[in-house]
Amino acid sequence: MRKLFILLIVFAVLFPVFSQEVTAVLEYFDDPAELEITDADGFTVEGIYFGMPISEGETIKTYNSSAELSLDPNGTIIKLAPNTTFSVTTLQKEDGQENSFNIAQGKMRAVAAKVKKGGYRISTPTAVCGVRGTDFGINVVPGQEESLFVREGLVAFSKGGEEIEVGAGQIANALAETFSAVQMSAEQLSQLYSDLDFNVLNPDDVPQAEPAKDEAENNKTEDTSAADTGDMGQQTTANKEETGGAEPQEAAQENPFMEWLRNAVGLEVGSVTIDGQTYSKAILQPVIALGKFKASLYLPIIYTRDMFDLNDWYRPKGNNEWSFGSDYDWGKEPVNGLADFFADLALKIRYIEYGKQRDPFFFKVGNIEGVTTGHGILMNNYTNNTEFPAVRRVGLNLGIDSGKVGTELILNDLAEPEIFGGRLYVRPAAPTFKAAIGLTAIADIDPAGDISSDTTDPVSKAALETDPIFLNLALDLDIPAFETELASLIFFSDVGGMLPFIRNSYGGIQAGFSTSSLVYQKSSTEAELRNYGFTAGLFGNIAIMTYRLEYRYFTGTFKNGFYGPDYERKRAEYAKELVSYLMDSSNPDFHNTTMGIYGNAGFNIADKVTFNAGYFWPWALDSNGNVLTSDEDELNMGLILEKGLVPVPRLEDISAAFYYTRTHFIPTILQKGDFKGTGLFDANTVFRGEIIWAAAPTLDIVTIVTTNIIRNSDGSIAYDDNGAPKWAPSISIESRVHF
Structure with a gap:
C-alpha cells in the first residue's frame, strides 16, 4: 500500500513534465x-x-x-x-x-x-x-x-x-x-x-x-x-x-472589412491605346481565393469621351460585350441570342484556376500563356492574349497526372472556341524510370475566319470558300538521363505533321481530308512525305542556368511550333499558304526543306533578375539538294526585374517585365528580300513590356506597351497592300488600386 502511495505521488509530480513532451x-x-x-x-x-x-x-x-x-x-x-x-x-x-x-x-x-x-x-x-x-x-x-x-x-x-x-x-x-x-x-x-x-x-x-x-x-x-x-x-x-x-x-x-476589401477587390483606372485610338478605362477586378482555387472577374468600362454613353464604349472585335444577347431578337434568333449571352458572360472572367502545371490536377480558365505540348513541335509557348486588351479571349488549360498516365487539354476561347488541343502521355516504368511517350492532337476549325469577307485577293477568296480545318498530330519521347538538385539532363524527340480537312470544294481543291498535303505524288509510281517535321535534342539545368539545344527539320508548309505565341494573328496567313499549296502542289517553293539548330539559355539571380533568350538558326535545301539561306529564323527573349533590385529610394519600388519574340529576325536586320523596309516591330513581332511603380502600399502606377494587330469592324484582320497584317502599338497607362 505504501509503495502504491509513493508511486501515485511520483506520478503526480512528474505528470506535468511528461504532459509537455512534444x-x-x-x-x-x-x-x-x-x-x-x-x-x-x-x-x-x-x-x-x-x-x-x-x-x-x-x-x-x-x-x-x-x-x-x-x-x-x-x-x-x-x-x-x-x-x-x-x-x-x-x-x-x-x-x-x-x-x-x-x-x-x-x-x-x-x-x-x-x-x-x-x-x-x-x-x-x-x-x-x-x-x-x-x-x-x-x-x-x-x-x-x-x-x-x-x-x-x-x-x-x-x-x-x-x-x-x-x-x-x-x-x-x-x-x-x-x-x-x-x-x-x-x-x-x-x-x-x-x-x-x-x-x-x-x-x-x-x-x-x-x-x-x-x-x-x-x-x-x-x-x-x-x-x-x-x-x-x-x-x-x-x-x-x-x-x-x-x-x-x-x-x-486590421479591420475585417478592410482586410477583405484589400484582398478581394482590385481596380484599374487609366488610359489605353487600341488601333491607334486612345481610350479611358475603369476596370473592376474582384478576386476570390480559397486554397488552390482562385478566381477573378474582369468588369471593364473602356470609352473615348463619355463613360455614361454605352455607344461610346469600346467593342472588342466589334462585339458589344455588355449586351448579353439583348442585341438579338430572341423570338426569331434564340440561338444567336443565347450564344451572345454566354460569350459576353465568358468575357467577364479574368481567370478561374485550381492548382498549377505539374500538379496531379490543375485547370485554368482565362488568359492562357506559354502553353507547350510535348516538346513544342506542334504547340510551343502558345498564348491566347497577345492582343489583350484589344481582343480578349477566355481560354481553358486543364491537366491530370496520375504518375504513370496523364493528359492535358487546351482550348483557345470559351466565348468563340476554335482551337482545340490535347496530349495523352504514359510513363511505362514510373516511378523507377520516368521516360514518357506522348501523343498530341490539335485542331483549328476556323483558321480562315480572320479573312475579310469582301476580300478581292484570289488566294484569300479561295481560303474563305474552301474553309479548311487544320488537323495536327505529333508523337513525342522524353528520356531523363539524370535529375538532381544541381543539374539535370533530359533527351527528347518529337515528330509531327498536318492532315487538313477541306469543308467545301473550290477551284480544283476537293472537299474532304487532303492527303495530298501530307503525301506528295511525284509520279504514278513514286510518292514522298511532305509538310511534316521532327526535332531531337536535350534540355535541363546547371545550377541557376537552364538550357535547351535541339535540331529541327521540317518540310513544305509545316513549321516547328506551328501553334506559337503569334499564331492567333498568323492563322489566316497559314490558311492562305495551305490553299496555295493545294492549288499548285508542284510549285518548287513548297518543296524546300528547312533545318537548323535552336538554342536557349536562361538564368535567375537571387530572384531579382530572370533572363531567358533563344534563337533558331536555319538553313534550307531546295528540290535539287542545294543549300540555301533560310528566312525562317526566330528570336525570343524575356527579362524580369523584381522590386528591390536597385537599393535606392523610389527606384527600389520599381519592377518590370519585357517579352520579345520575332520571326524573320536576321532578314529584317539585313533588310533582305521581302523584308526590305520592315522594322523589328511589326506583325511578325510579339512584344509586351510592363513597368510597375509601387507608389504606395495600395497603389501601383503601371505602363504597358504591346504590339497589336489592327482589325476591321467585323473582327477580321486588316491587311496592307503587301498582304501583311496591319499593326499598331497599344500603350496603357493605369493606376492599380489594391485598397
Missing part, C-alpha cells in the same frame, strides 16, 4: 515512393506510413510528393512542398526547452499554435525565423533565396545578429542585398501559397489561445538563456542579449 507525427503524404526519411546517422528509415512518429535527428526529403506533419499536443501543423529537405533537430521534453527544425532547401508552411509554454525555432542555412500563433511560409533555394512570407501575424526574422519584423502580407529574403520586409500584393501572396494548402490537416483546428496575462508577466522574468515561451523560432539567446530580451510586438489587428 511528438512530431507524419500525418499525410502523396506517395511513399516519392518520400525519403533518414535517421540521425544517415540511414534510411523503412516502412513509411500515416501516423508515423518523426524522431529527433530525422530528415524528411520530399521528391514528387508533399507531406504534412503535426506537433502533439500543442497542435502546430507543417506542410512540406515537393522537393523539400526538412529536419527535426530537437523536440521539447520539458518546460523551457525548444522545438527546433531546419529547412535546407524547398518550401514549407507552418501554422503555429499559440501555447503557454515551450519554444520553437525554424532555421534556414543562414537565418532563423519564428512567430506566435502565425501562418507563414519559407522558401529556400540554396545560394539564391531564403525567403520568409507571412499571411497572418508578425514574424521575427534574424541573420548574423540583425533582426527584422515581417508582418502580414510581407516577404523578406535573407540573401537579398537589403535585408528588409517588402509589401506584397494579394495576388503575389496567393501565388506563394498556391502549393501549400493542407490536404488532411486543418489550420482552423490549430489552437490560438493566448497565454494568461499573469503567466505572460511571470515569463518576462525567466532566465533569458531559455527559449521565449510560446515562440515559434524566436530569437536565439545571443540575439536576445543584443536586443535586451525585447520581444516583437504582435501585428495590429
Whole structure:
C-alpha cells in the first residue's frame, strides 16, 4: 500500500513534465515512393506510413510528393512542398526547452499554435525565423533565396545578429542585398501559397489561445538563456542579449472589412491605346481565393469621351460585350441570342484556376500563356492574349497526372472556341524510370475566319470558300538521363505533321481530308512525305542556368511550333499558304526543306533578375539538294526585374517585365528580300513590356506597351497592300488600386 502511495505521488509530480513532451507525427503524404526519411546517422528509415512518429535527428526529403506533419499536443501543423529537405533537430521534453527544425532547401508552411509554454525555432542555412500563433511560409533555394512570407501575424526574422519584423502580407529574403520586409500584393501572396494548402490537416483546428496575462508577466522574468515561451523560432539567446530580451510586438489587428476589401477587390483606372485610338478605362477586378482555387472577374468600362454613353464604349472585335444577347431578337434568333449571352458572360472572367502545371490536377480558365505540348513541335509557348486588351479571349488549360498516365487539354476561347488541343502521355516504368511517350492532337476549325469577307485577293477568296480545318498530330519521347538538385539532363524527340480537312470544294481543291498535303505524288509510281517535321535534342539545368539545344527539320508548309505565341494573328496567313499549296502542289517553293539548330539559355539571380533568350538558326535545301539561306529564323527573349533590385529610394519600388519574340529576325536586320523596309516591330513581332511603380502600399502606377494587330469592324484582320497584317502599338497607362 505504501509503495502504491509513493508511486501515485511520483506520478503526480512528474505528470506535468511528461504532459509537455512534444511528438512530431507524419500525418499525410502523396506517395511513399516519392518520400525519403533518414535517421540521425544517415540511414534510411523503412516502412513509411500515416501516423508515423518523426524522431529527433530525422530528415524528411520530399521528391514528387508533399507531406504534412503535426506537433502533439500543442497542435502546430507543417506542410512540406515537393522537393523539400526538412529536419527535426530537437523536440521539447520539458518546460523551457525548444522545438527546433531546419529547412535546407524547398518550401514549407507552418501554422503555429499559440501555447503557454515551450519554444520553437525554424532555421534556414543562414537565418532563423519564428512567430506566435502565425501562418507563414519559407522558401529556400540554396545560394539564391531564403525567403520568409507571412499571411497572418508578425514574424521575427534574424541573420548574423540583425533582426527584422515581417508582418502580414510581407516577404523578406535573407540573401537579398537589403535585408528588409517588402509589401506584397494579394495576388503575389496567393501565388506563394498556391502549393501549400493542407490536404488532411486543418489550420482552423490549430489552437490560438493566448497565454494568461499573469503567466505572460511571470515569463518576462525567466532566465533569458531559455527559449521565449510560446515562440515559434524566436530569437536565439545571443540575439536576445543584443536586443535586451525585447520581444516583437504582435501585428495590429486590421479591420475585417478592410482586410477583405484589400484582398478581394482590385481596380484599374487609366488610359489605353487600341488601333491607334486612345481610350479611358475603369476596370473592376474582384478576386476570390480559397486554397488552390482562385478566381477573378474582369468588369471593364473602356470609352473615348463619355463613360455614361454605352455607344461610346469600346467593342472588342466589334462585339458589344455588355449586351448579353439583348442585341438579338430572341423570338426569331434564340440561338444567336443565347450564344451572345454566354460569350459576353465568358468575357467577364479574368481567370478561374485550381492548382498549377505539374500538379496531379490543375485547370485554368482565362488568359492562357506559354502553353507547350510535348516538346513544342506542334504547340510551343502558345498564348491566347497577345492582343489583350484589344481582343480578349477566355481560354481553358486543364491537366491530370496520375504518375504513370496523364493528359492535358487546351482550348483557345470559351466565348468563340476554335482551337482545340490535347496530349495523352504514359510513363511505362514510373516511378523507377520516368521516360514518357506522348501523343498530341490539335485542331483549328476556323483558321480562315480572320479573312475579310469582301476580300478581292484570289488566294484569300479561295481560303474563305474552301474553309479548311487544320488537323495536327505529333508523337513525342522524353528520356531523363539524370535529375538532381544541381543539374539535370533530359533527351527528347518529337515528330509531327498536318492532315487538313477541306469543308467545301473550290477551284480544283476537293472537299474532304487532303492527303495530298501530307503525301506528295511525284509520279504514278513514286510518292514522298511532305509538310511534316521532327526535332531531337536535350534540355535541363546547371545550377541557376537552364538550357535547351535541339535540331529541327521540317518540310513544305509545316513549321516547328506551328501553334506559337503569334499564331492567333498568323492563322489566316497559314490558311492562305495551305490553299496555295493545294492549288499548285508542284510549285518548287513548297518543296524546300528547312533545318537548323535552336538554342536557349536562361538564368535567375537571387530572384531579382530572370533572363531567358533563344534563337533558331536555319538553313534550307531546295528540290535539287542545294543549300540555301533560310528566312525562317526566330528570336525570343524575356527579362524580369523584381522590386528591390536597385537599393535606392523610389527606384527600389520599381519592377518590370519585357517579352520579345520575332520571326524573320536576321532578314529584317539585313533588310533582305521581302523584308526590305520592315522594322523589328511589326506583325511578325510579339512584344509586351510592363513597368510597375509601387507608389504606395495600395497603389501601383503601371505602363504597358504591346504590339497589336489592327482589325476591321467585323473582327477580321486588316491587311496592307503587301498582304501583311496591319499593326499598331497599344500603350496603357493605369493606376492599380489594391485598397
